[in-house]
Amino acid sequence: MAKFQIGDSVIHVSSNEKGIVKKIFPPARGRQLYSVSINNTIKNCLESNLIPDTDLSDPFQRLRQGIFGSFLDFTKINTSFKILNTSSK
Incomplete structure (x- = not known):
């Protein structure tokens, strides 16, 4: 693929x-x-x-690309994901 x-x-x-x-x-x-x-x-x-070609300093861009470097990176990206998908209702 x-x-x-x-x-x-x-x-x-x-x-x-x-x-x-x-x-x-x-x-x-x-x-x-x-x-x-x-x-x-x-x-x-x-x-x-x-x-x-992505801005690796932007956690939201890294989330979209699925780029994880370490556990710390994963936790930042995971938190960013949760922020983006939180309902504002």
């Missing part, structure tokens, strides 16, 4: 360039390949070479 969706903003790990996922290829031999637009050029990139 693909980690990224069409339209997701990603960063290429080796070059640190930002791009947008344009196409998802069918997985082959356990590897996921994406067509990514980087600097107005389409490049085919392996999933292992891409990371999500």
Whole structure:
């Protein structure tokens, strides 16, 4: 299953360039390949070479991305989730 969706903003790990996922290829031999637009050029990139372009200092953004670094991070994200889903009624 693909980690990224069409339209997701990603960063290429080796070059640190930002791009947008344009196409998802069918997985082959356990590897996921994406067509990514980087600097107005389409490049085919392996999933292992891409990371999500997200602001890791924002706990709400990390919650949306499902990024947890440690138990402390998890508790912050869990609390943020509870705040976002609390009914104001």
